[in-house]
Amino acid sequence: MDTDFEQRKEMSLIFYLPICLIFSMGFLFPVVSLFVSGFKGFNLAFFSDPFFEHVVTFTYGQALVSSLLSVFLGLVVAFLIQEWKVVGGRFLWRFCLLCSSLPSIIVALGILGAWGPGSILGRIVFDQRTVFGWPGLLLGHVFLNFSIPMRLIGNALRERNRTSELTALSIGMNRWSVFWKITLPEVRTSVLSSWILTFLFCSTSLFIVLFLGGGPRFTTLEVSLYEAVKLNFDNGKAVQIASLQALVGIGLYVVYLKAQRPPRIKSPNLVPSIFVPRSFSSSMLGTVSLWVLIGALIGVPLVSILQDGGFLFSFLDSSELWSAAVISLGIAGAVGLIAIVILYPLLHVLHHSQRSGRKQALLWLVVLPQFFSSLVISLAISIFYPGVRGTEMMAYLGIVLAQTLFVIPLIQFPLREGFYHYSLEREWTAQSLGASRWQRFLHVELPIMRRPLFLAVLITVGYSLGEVSTILLFSPMGIRTLALGIFQSMSRYRFQEAHAITVILLLVMLIVFGVAGFLEDSDE
Amino acid sequence: MSEVVISKLQVERKSFALEISSLKLGAGKILGVMGKSGSGKTTLLHAIAGFVSLKYGDVDVFGIRVSELPPEKRKIALVFQKPWLFEHQTVLENVCFGLKLQSLSRSKCEEQARFWLKRMEIESLEKRKIWELSGGQAQRVSLARAMAVKFPLLLLDEPFSALDSPLRKDLRNLLKQIVQESKSCAILVTHDWRDIEGTSDQVLILDQGKELAFGSPEEIRKNPNSRIKAICED
Numbered sequence: 108m109d110t111d112f113e114q115r116k117e118m119s120l121i122f123y124l125p126i127c128l129i130f131s132m133g134f135l136f137p138v139v140s141l142f143v144s145g146f147k148g149f150n151l152a153f154f155s156d157p158f159f160e161h162v163v164t165f166t167y168g169q170a171l172v173s174s175l176l177s178v179f180l181g182l183v184v185a186f187l188i189q190e191w192k193v194v195g196g197r198f199l200w201r202f203c204l205l206c207s208s209l210p211s212i213i214v215a216l217g218i219l220g221a222w223g224p225g226s227i228l229g230r231i232v233f234d235q236r237t238v239f240g241w242p243g244l245l246l247g248h249v250f251l252n253f254s255i256p257m258r259l260i261g262n263a264l265r266e267r268n269r270t271s272e273l274t275a276l277s278i279g280m281n282r283w284s285v286f287w288k289i290t291l292p293e294v295r296t297s298v299l300s301s302w303i304l305t306f307l308f309c310s311t312s313l314f315i316v317l318f319l320g321g322g323p324r325f326t327t328l329e330v331s332l333y334e335a336v337k338l339n340f341d342n343g344k345a346v347q348i349a350s351l352q353a354l355v356g357i358g359l360y361v362v363y364l365k366a367q368r369p370p371r372i373k374s375p376n377l378v379p380s381i382f383v384p385r386s387f388s389s390s391m392l393g394t395v396s397l398w399v400l401i402g403a404l405i406g407v408p409l410v411s412i413l414q415d416g417g418f419l420f421s422f423l424d425s426s427e428l429w430s431a432a433v434i435s436l437g438i439a440g441a442v443g444l445i446a447i448v449i450l451y452p453l454l455h456v457l458h459h460s461q462r463s464g465r466k467q468a469l470l471w472l473v474v475l476p477q478f479f480s481s482l483v484i485s486l487a488i489s490i491f492y493p494g495v496r497g498t499e500m501m502a503y504l505g506i507v508l509a510q511t512l513f514v515i516p517l518i519q520f521p522l523r524e525g526f527y528h529y530s531l532e533r534e535w536t537a538q539s540l541g542a543s544r545w546q547r548f549l550h551v552e553l554p555i556m557r558r559p560l561f562l563a564v565l566i567t568v569g570y571s572l573g574e575v576s577t578i579l580l581f582s583p584m585g586i587r588t589l590a591l592g593i594f595q596s597m598s599r600y601r602f603q604e605a606h607a608i609t610v611i612l613l614l615v616m617l618i619v620f621g622v623a624g625f626l627e628d629s630d631e
Numbered sequence: 632m633s634e635v636v637i638s639k640l641q642v643e644r645k646s647f648a649l650e651i652s653s654l655k656l657g658a659g660k661i662l663g664v665m666g667k668s669g670s671g672k673t674t675l676l677h678a679i680a681g682f683v684s685l686k687y688g689d690v691d692v693f694g695i696r697v698s699e700l701p702p703e704k705r706k707i708a709l710v711f712q713k714p715w716l717f718e719h720q721t722v723l724e725n726v727c728f729g730l731k732l733q734s735l736s737r738s739k740c741e742e743q744a745r746f747w748l749k750r751m752e753i754e755s756l757e758k759r760k761i762w763e764l765s766g767g768q769a770q771r772v773s774l775a776r777a778m779a780v781k782f783p784l785l786l787l788d789e790p791f792s793a794l795d796s797p798l799r800k801d802l803r804n805l806l807k808q809i810v811q812e813s814k815s816c817a818i819l820v821t822h823d824w825r826d827i828e829g830t831s832d833q834v835l836i837l838d839q840g841k842e843l844a845f846g847s848p849e850e851i852r853k854n855p856n857s858r859i860k861a862i863c864e865d
Contacts, residue, residue, distance in 0.1 A: 532715045535682055536773075538702045539709035540729035540780055550728070554719040 181256025210573025243319030525559030
C-alpha cells in the first residue's frame with residue numbers, strides 16, 4: 108500500500124536531479140579533470156624549486172599565523188559580547204559580521220587608505236616601515252576572518268549548558284579555572300571548526316596578498332596561480348598549483364567534517380552566566396577595550412573609504428559605472444535564482460526524507476566547493492570547458508556556474524534553519540485537514556520559508572557583487588562589474604576612481620547585509 | 632452499526648511491530664487508547680491517518696476504505712500533543728485553514744471558524760498572532776481547527792496533557808458533547824485515566840504493540856490483570 112512517503116520516494120529523483128547535474132558537470136568532473144591534468148603534467152623539478160618551496164612554506168605559514176590570531180581575537184570578542192555583556196555588544200556583533208562579509212578587495216583598499224604610506228595613522232604607527240608585508244597581511248586576514256570564530260564560538264557559548272559551571276563554582280572552583288576546565292572544552296568543537304575555515308580562507312586569499320603583500324617574498328600559492336593564469340598564461344604551472352591547493356582543501360574538508368557535531372535545537376539559556384563582571388570598572392574596561400579594538404581593526408579602514416566618497420560625484424555621470432552596476436546586479440540575480448531553484452528542492456526532499464545517511468552525505472557534498480578557492484574552481488571549469496572563455500555569453504555562463512557553486516554552501520545554512528521550523532508534525536496537521544502537496548507547499552511551507560529564502564537571496568547578492576576572481580578568470584575584457592572595476596582601478600594606481608566605485612559597492616553591500624542581519628536577528 | 636472498522640492492522644518499524652486484530656467504533660463514540668510509552672499508541676493514530684505505511688490490514692471510516700487513500704483524502708483530522716498552529720496566520724486564519732480547502736467562500740469560512748472559536752470560548756482571540764497565545768489557548772485553537780472541518784473521524788494524541796486541571800475537564804466535556812452531536816467518531820490517546828472516564832465509550836489498552844485489553848471503561852477498571860491495573864493507575 109502506498110502512503111505519502113512512498114509517493115515522495117518516486118518523486119524525489121526530480122528534486123535531486125538539478126543539483127546532481129550542476130555539481131557533477133560544474134564541479135566534480137572539472138575538478139577530477141584538473142587532478143588528471145595535474146598528474147599527467149607532474150614535474151618534480153617544479154615542486155623542488157627553492158622559490159616554489161618558499162611560496163608553499165610562506166602560504167601555509169602566514170595562513171597559520173593569521174588564522175591563530177583570528178581565532179584568538181574571535182574568541183575574545185565572542186566572550187566579551189556573550190559573557191561580559193559589554194555595552195553595545197549586540198551592535199558590535201552585527202557590525203563585525205556585516206563588515207567581514209565585505210569583498211576582500213574593498214578591505215584591502217580600506218587598509219591601504221587607513222594604514223598605508225599616505226595616511227597619517229600609517230606614518231605614526233609604522234614609522235619608517237610600511238603596512239606592506241606581514242602587518243598588511245595580518246590586518247587584512249584578521250579583518251576578514253575573525254568574525255568566523257566570533258560567530259561560531261559565540262553561538263556555542265550562548266547555547267551551552269551553564270549548570271555545570273554554576274555547580275563547579277559552588278564547590279569552590281574560581282572563575283578562571285571554570286573557564287579553562289569547563290567552558291573552553293565545551294566550545295572546543297567550534298574553536299576547531301572555525302580555525303579550519305579561517306586557515307583555509309587565509310591560505311587561499313588573493314587580493315589581500317596581492318595588494319598588501321609587498322613583493323615576491325610575500326607570494327602565496329593563490330597569487331602564483333593568478334600570475335600563472337593571467338600574466339604568464341602558463342596553464343601547466345597553474346594546473347599543478349591548483350591541484351596542490353585542491354588536495355589541501357580536501358584534507359581540510361575531511362578534518363572539518365570529522366569535527367562537526369549534529370546541530371542542537373536552540374533553546375533559551377535561562378541560567379545566568381558566571382562571567383558577568385561584578386564591578387562597574389571591570390565592565391567598563393571590557394566595553395572600552397572591545398570598542399577600541401573593533402574601531403581600530405574595522406572602523407578606521409571603513410572611515411578611510413567613506414571619507415574619499417567626495418570623489419564619488421565626479422564619477423556618477425560615467426555610463427561605464429552604471430553599466431558595471433547593472434551587470435553586477437544581473438549576475439547576482441542569475442546566481443541567486445539558480446542557486447535557490449536547485450538547492451531548495453533538495454533541502455525540501457532531505458527535510459522529508461527519513462534516510463539520515465543520504466541526507467548527511469548530500470549536505471556534505473554541497474559544502475565541498477567552499478573548500479576550494481574560486482580561482483581553482485574557475486580554472487577547473489575553464490579547462491574542462493575550453494569554450495567558456497570563447498565568447499561573452501559563454502563567459503557569463505562560466506561566471507554564473509562558478510559563483511552558484513560557491514553560493515550554495517553559504518545559503519544552505521539559513522534555508523536549513525528555516526526547515527527546522529517547518530516540522531513534520533505541522534505538515535501532517537495540514538495534510539490531515541485535507542491539504543494536498545501543492546496546497547501544503549503554497550499555504551504552509553512557503554510562508555514559513557519566506558524569510559529564510561529572502562535571506563538566502565540577500566546573501567547571494569552580497570557575495571556575488573563582491574566576487575572578482577571568477578570574473579577575472581572568465582572574462583578577459585568584455586564583462587566589467589563593480590568589483591572588477593575596483594580591481595582594475597587599483598591595478599592602474601587610480602585610487603580615486605577605485606574609492607568612488609568602492610563607496611557605491613560598499614553602500615549597496617551594507618544595505619544588503621544590514622537587511623540580512625536584521626532578518627537573522629528577528630528570527631532569533 | 633460500527634462506523635470505524637479497523638481489521639487485522641499490522642505496522643512494522645525498525646525494532647517495533649504493532650498488531651491490532653479487530654477494532655470497531657460506532658457513530659458518536661470515543662475510543663480511548665492507553666498504554667505505556669513505546670506501546671504503539673501514537674503509531675496506531677499515525678497508521679490510521681496514513682502517515683505510517685501499513686504492512687497489512689484495512690481501515691474503513693463510514694463505509695469508505697480509507698487505508699487505500701493518501702492522508703489528505705481520508706477526511707481524518709489529527710490533533711497532536713503540541714498544537715502545531717501555523718505561525719504566519721492569525722487565530723481566525725488557522726481555524727479557517729481546513730475550511731478554505733473545502734472551497735467554501737471566505738465569509739462562510741470565517742462564519743464557521745467564529746462559531747468554533749465561540750464553542751471553545753476563545754472568540755475574543757480571533758485576531759491574535761499565534762505567539763501571543765498561552766499553551767491552553769493554543770491547544771483550544773488547534774482543537775477548533777480540527778473540529779471545524781467536520782471530518783467523520785478525529786484522532787487526538789494526548790491533546791490535554793499540557794493543560795491545567797479545570798481546563799482539561801472543560802475540554803473533555805466539550806469533546807464528548809461535540810462528537811455526540813456531530814455523530815462523528817474520535818480516538819483519544821492519553822496517559823490519564825481521568826481523560827478516559829470523562830470521554831470514552833470504549834478503551835483499548837496497548838502493551839508493546841499488542842492489544843492487552845478492549846472494553847468499556849468499567850470493564851477495564853474491574854479487570855484483575857495486574858499489568859492493566861498498572862497502566863490505568865500510572
